[in-house]
Amino acid sequence: MRNIRLLRDRFDLPLLIATSLLLGIGVLLVYAATRDWYAAAGEDPEFYLKRQILNILIGLLLAAGAMSIDYRLLRAYTPILWGLSVLGLVAVLIPAIGDSVNGARAWIALPGGLQIQPAEFAKIAIIVGMSMILAEKREGSQDPTSLDVLQSLAVAAIPLLLIIAQPDLGTTVIISAAVVTIIAASGAQSRWPIGLLSLSAIGAYAAIKIGVLDEYQLKRLQSFVDPTADPQSSGYQLRQARITIGSGGFFGKGLFNGPQTNGRFVPEQHTDFIFTVAGEELGFLGCMFILVLYSIVLWRALVIARRSNDIFGRLVCIGVMAWFGFQIFENIGMSVGLAPMTGVPLPFLSYGGSSMFATLIGVGLLLNVHSRR
Numbered sequence: 001m002r003n004i005r006l007l008r009d010r011f012d013l014p015l016l017i018a019t020s021l022l023l024g025i026g027v028l029l030v031y032a033a034t035r036d037w038y039a040a041a042g043e044d045p046e047f048y049l050k051r052q053i054l055n056i057l058i059g060l061l062l063a064a065g066a067m068s069i070d071y072r073l074l075r076a077y078t079p080i081l082w083g084l085s086v087l088g089l090v091a092v093l094i095p096a097i098g099d100s101v102n103g104a105r106a107w108i109a110l111p112g113g114l115q116i117q118p119a120e121f122a123k124i125a126i127i128v129g130m131s132m133i134l135a136e137k138r139e140g141s142q143d144p145t146s147l148d149v150l151q152s153l154a155v156a157a158i159p160l161l162l163i164i165a166q167p168d169l170g171t172t173v174i175i176s177a178a179v180v181t182i183i184a185a186s187g188a189q190s191r192w193p194i195g196l197l198s199l200s201a202i203g204a205y206a207a208i209k210i211g212v213l214d215e216y217q218l219k220r221l222q223s224f225v226d227p228t229a230d231p232q233s234s235g236y237q238l239r240q241a242r243i244t245i246g247s248g249g250f251f252g253k254g255l256f257n258g259p260q261t262n263g264r265f266v267p268e269q270h271t272d273f274i275f276t277v278a279g280e281e282l283g284f285l286g287c288m289f290i291l292v293l294y295s296i297v298l299w300r301a302l303v304i305a306r307r308s309n310d311i312f313g314r315l316v317c318i319g320v321m322a323w324f325g326f327q328i329f330e331n332i333g334m335s336v337g338l339a340p341m342t343g344v345p346l347p348f349l350s351y352g353g354s355s356m357f358a359t360l361i362g363v364g365l366l367l368n369v370h371s372r373r
Contacts, residue, residue, distance in 0.1 A: 012370045015300040018293045019348065019363055025290065026349035027052055029277045032255060033270040034351075036262045048270060048351055055353045059360035066364030070372060071313055078125075078132050082155065085125035088118030089162035104343070106166045117354035119171045122159040124361055126175060127182065127319035129155040134186035135312035143187040152183065170342030174327050176200055181322035182315055237273070240266045241335050245279030245287075252283025270351045272343050275335040290349075291332075297363075298325050304370045313369040320362045 031049040039045040074081075092098035092105055099107040099115060107115040130152040134144050144152075156179045163172050180200075184193040244260040253259070258280035260266065266273050278287050298321055305317035324347055331346040333339030345355040 010371050011367060012300050012304060014296055015304075015363070015366060015370075018296040018300070022290070022293050022297070022348035023056055025278075025293075026274070027056070028255060029274050029281075029349060030270050030351045032258065032281060033261055033274065033277045035256070037264050052351050052356075055351075055356045056360075058353070059356045062357050063360040063364030063367075066361045067368045067371070069368070071316065071365060071368040072310070072372070074128055075132050075312065078128050082125045082129045082159075085118060085122040086159055086162065088116075089122060089159055092118055093162065093165060104166045104168050106163075106168050106171075114353065117352075119159075119163050119166070119168055120354040120358035121361075122163065123171075123175055123178070123323055123358060124365075126156045126159055127178060127323065128316060128365075130179065130182050131312050131315035131319060134182065134188070135310070135315055143189075146189075146192075149183060149186075149188050149192050152186075153179070168343075170330060170344035173342065174323060174330060174344065177326040178319050178322040182319045185318045186311075186315060237267050238334075238337065238341060241273050241276045242337050244276040245336060248280040248283040248286075250284045252279075252281050252286055255281050257281060271345055272331065272341075272350065273335055274346050274350045275332050278349075279335070294324075294328050294347075298328075301366055304366050304373070307373045308369050309373055313372075316365055317369050320366055323362065324359075 027049065030052045031046070034048040035045040038047055044050075088108070092108055095105075097108055098105045099109050101107055106119055107117050109115055133148060133152040133155065136148070156175065160172060160175055163175070176196075180193050180196050183196065184190075240260070244258070244266050247253070247260055248258070256262075258277065260280055261269060261277050266276050269276060275287070275290075278290055282289075301317050301321035301324070305314045305321065308314040308317060327344055327347055330339055330342055331344055331350075334341050334344075345352050347355070347359045
């Protein structure tokens with residue numbers, strides 16, 4: 001009993017169990033989405049399976065590192081983390097360094113065919129940086145002043161502008177949502193989150209009207225309203241995603257038995273559209289189970305935030321919760337037709353290195369705050 005109590009004090013068991021199940025389901029879904037077409041091409045059908053397992057193992061090591069250092073000591077390293085994230089975002093914009101994929105220059109090529117996406121790690125730097133600034137006044141029994149809010153916005157604005165320049169609209173939306181949530185939870189006057197939401201809506205409308213968005217981004221928005229607007233690209237992808245999810249019915253076709261998935265009707269299915277594999281092969285029941293697991297992750301993040309004995313830890317947890325929550329909604333909403341196509345991965349499930357690393361670091365921060373509450 002004592003060992004169990006010590007384990008519960010050190011780790012949040014519901015969060016760990018939900019995360020582990022999501023990672024396991026994700027590995028199976030990535031394998032289901034890639035094995036047939038890789039085998040048909042004469043390649044190793046387990047290539048993506050092995051790579052995803054490796055991504056998870058590296059991510060778990062990073063999560064252990066994020067958990068091992070007292071999160072209150074992160075304040076001293078926050079400027080370094082933020083500076084490195086900005087340097088990475090600047091580097092991807094240099095043609096000789098950054099790689100362009102699907103219209104966005106967001107990756108840095110590494111030896112061995114690997115790539116890293118600095119924008120994923122910028123999410124963590126922004127959350128920790130804003131939390132540090134906004135927590136200082138609250139711990140002095142004062143609400144953040146307008147100057148504090150402006151300073152925290154500056155921490156977010158510089159990386160956001162660099163991400164917009166890539167351009168990466170999906171990541172911009174997710175980070176913006178986390179920024180507003182952190183400010184709202186910090187005790188700042190309500191005019192700040194309301195004003196930021198209003199400014200975001202006006203900015204989005206202006207970006208569409210004055211032609212700031214690239215052509216492929218406009219086509220994605222048009223396809224969301226009318227899937228026939230871009231029948232050979234984003235419109236096709238959205239239609240096939242809906243068909244694939246709907247074909248699974250209540251119980252699904254069975255793992256590895258999805259005709260749409262095996263026929264490669266959905267482009268980028270192992271990454272941005274991984275939820276369509278779940279819809280077809282696991283059905284409505286499987287999708288609901290995944291949503292329950294996501295709900296547990298978000299619920300535990302909120303519980304850890306409420307139990308934290310300092311404002312900094314609380315704001316970090318709320319920032320991570322907002323990041324996960326909005327990214328989950330954005331990805332699944334895109335797959336089922338409730339949101340425009342933005343090209344963001346589904347946390348824990350989608351194939352990818354940088355996104356998996358950043359997500360598991362986020363879980364490590366949650367466990368860090370939990371173990372030192």
